[in-house]
Amino acid sequence: MEFSAKLKKLMKRQRYSQTDVAAQVEVSQSLVSLWTKGERVPDLRVSAKLASLFGVDLDYLADDAQDEPPASEFTGWEQAVIDLIHALGLEKSEALRRLATPAAAGISVDPKPVPPAGPSIPPGAPAYQPDAPRKKQPG
Structure with missing residues (x-):
């Protein structure tokens, strides 16, 4: 697969526009457009930025024989x-x-965790037993 097809595929997967990619790798949108059309290819410096942006190896971008990036080592x-x-x-x-x-990420850590919301069970109430026979309600 050629570089232009890989770039379009990666952009679609990450939901990046040409403008987004251009801003991230510090080039013009028109240059990214030329890459996606297959009319130009980025230089090595920009290719390394693209590989980092999309989380793929530079080898994958450069090798037309690779249609998919190698499987990720991450879950x-x-x-x-x-x-x-x-x-x-x-x-x-x-x-x-x-x-x-x-705290640096703006996340406050509360030492007392808040229980999940749900119906309150009165103290001393019998525990739920799914297999226990049910009493008939008067009615």
Whole structure:
């Protein structure tokens, strides 16, 4: 698969417009348009930025024989965190700092967890037993 097809595929997968990609790799939107049409290819420096932006190896972008990037070593939620970091435009060191310090990310940590909302059960009420015979209600 040629570079232009890979770029379009990655942009669609990440829901990036040409303008989004251009801003992230610091080029013009018209240049990204030329890449997606197959009329130009980015230089090595910009290709490395694109690989980082989309979370793929530079080898994948450069090798026309590879139709899909190699399988990720990350689980689904780990990849989701990585994608979020890319979407927020954070540098690796800043993302790690924020993940390690909840307060830095604007997350307050309450020492007393709040129980989930639901019906309140009065103290001393019998525990629910799904297989227990039910009493007939007078009626």
